[in-house]
């Protein structure tokens with residue numbers, strides 16, 4: 253078992269002279285004599301010297317992986333050997349202050365990022381459920397995992413100022429994931445994903461109607477959901493993933509899937525299934541993937557409600573109506589028809605072919621998540637807004653996390669590059685109330701997280717929309 257459950261909080265160190273725990277700072281045996289060009293203001297050098305003396309080797313590895321850089325690549329940029337970078341990452345030697353400054357420039361982090369003294373959640377790539385494992389190179393998985401760690405750090409920092417919704421997953425123990433069974437827990441057996449989906453619906457009091465605002469529902473129950481390009485251009489390949497091995501469960505979705513709101517919702521439900529069913533992830537395991545799919549299908553379209561509504565013969569017009577009513581794709585409904593047994597295997601295959609042909613002709617166009625605020629994460633950004641109202645500026649938060657403001661915005665999920673046109677005339681709560689009045693349609697969109705919240709220490713913010 254690795255140490256992913258170990259959350260360390262270290263005292264802020266005093267600025268010491270650079271020294272190695274095993275024998276001193278880096279020297280010419282691992283680094284060349286030519287230092288790279290870096291800013292050399294006295295104050296910068298003083299900070300770099302302090303950071304070099306309190307250097308946290310894991311932070312270098314984290315920053316390097318997040319930047320998508322190899323050790324050799326980084327070593328070349330700093331005019332040192334790859335072995336020197338390895339030694340810095342294992343803590344065998346400490347980098348010199350000028351190297352610390354250059355590392356910060358190369359990896360686009362403040363110099364203070366490398367200092368010990370901030371809470372750090374360690375997550376192993378093997379503890380995350382990756383949706384597309386086979387097409388995901390190991391280094392991209394590690395990059396994605398580092399991203400999830402940093403998202404958790406933002407949430408952890410905000411929790412000191414704002415009460416986030418408590419994690420409400422049956423049997424969930426922070427850091428241990430969801431328990432499969434126990435005297436005080438609801439038994440969620442991976443072999444029965446449909447039963448788990450029904451039990452979670454009951455636990456969250458969702459009834460048997462379409463799930464409105466799935467992502468918002470997950471956030472209201474304490475899950476951190478983020479949509480980001482965490483691996484640059486390769487994000488689409490890495491695809492979605494989730495982990496219950498951090499103090500809060502984290503679900504990472506991608507903008508690629510967000511191009512299709514139905515696929516986005518199914519992916520979110522699939523990851524929810526992993527969180528409940530598979531506390532011990534076996535990334536890429538076909539059985540776990542099928543179980544998570546079965547969970548998602550039952551969670552979004554309960555068999556004892558949807559069966560009576562599915563057409564007895566293949567009827568794409570009817571499936572399109574059901575798709576809009578239930579917030580799932582026509583593709584998923586065709587699969588559900590075969591799963592429940594209303595159509596044969598042959599009809600199932602033909603229906604898929606026909607649907608794809610029609611899509612090729614521009615019919616059945618995809619709808620993007622951008623039109624559905626209830627399917628876009630807001631937990632972290634709302635918490636940040638509330639914290640700002642109570643004195644924690646974004647600059648201060650970025651300084652606390654030792655990250656740049658653009659990186660903080662990314663971690664908060666605010667890196668939407670599409671310009672927004674805001675014509676809001678009603679508050680989020682009023683929109684939510686509209687959605688409640690006698691209509692369970694999942695498409696009603698609300699941007700409020702907590703209804704009727706007058707407590708500034710909650711994530712509900714009644715001044716923003």
Ligand SMILES: [Zn+2]
Nearest residue numbers: 381383541544
């Ligand atoms: Zn999966």
